[in-house]
Amino acid sequence: MFDNNGLSGPPCGEGKLEGANDFTIFLRLILPLAKPALASIGLFIALGYWNDWTMSFFFIQDKDLYSLQFYLYKIVAGAVLNRGSDVVSLKDEIAQISAYFSIQNKRFNGSLQLVLEPDEELLQFKVLKLILQPLVENAILHGILCKEEREVP
Structure with missing residues (x-):
């Protein structure tokens, strides 16, 4: 054979x-x-x-129940699929931050709180794509995590 x-x-x-x-x-x-x-x-x-993010998109209404893949899709779609532009509106950048923060909030079992109160006229201004995400990431990683490590006896 x-x-x-x-x-x-x-x-x-x-x-x-x-x-x-x-x-x-x-x-x-x-x-x-x-x-x-x-x-x-x-x-x-x-x-x-x-990688199925569509089930969260179509059927789940409560944002607390969205899957990790849905938030990852939102981040990738906002970063890559933005018509090839290097600048985005502040409103779109805040949507990116919200998706990233939702992932981190799931990681920390809902113990984080994001408060965003920009003026409405600022939301139309253009900023560099993904310029705010490192600031939020560093605030979480070096602010919250370092504080938790210091509190451990």
Whole structure:
């Protein structure tokens, strides 16, 4: 059945010559050869479910129940899909900060609070894309986390 170049002929024919029925041919010949392909398909299906942000978008109304993938999609969509521009409105940048903060808030079990009160006329101004996210990230990582580490006896 095998030679130096792989299969020498159809595995079904070889199995029939040896007296195997169709079920045995499938289990002992076809299925072992198909395992890498089946594993790849299974991995892609699992990743598809893991990255499924649309279920949160369509069916969940409570923002506390949104999945992590939904917030990650919002961050990536805001950073990448913004028509190729390096500047965005402050309103869009605040939406990015809100998505990032929601991920961090899930990480800290809802113990963080984000208060944003910009003037309405400021929301139309243009800022560099992702300019506020490092400031919020540093405030969380170096402010809150360092404070928690200092409080540990």
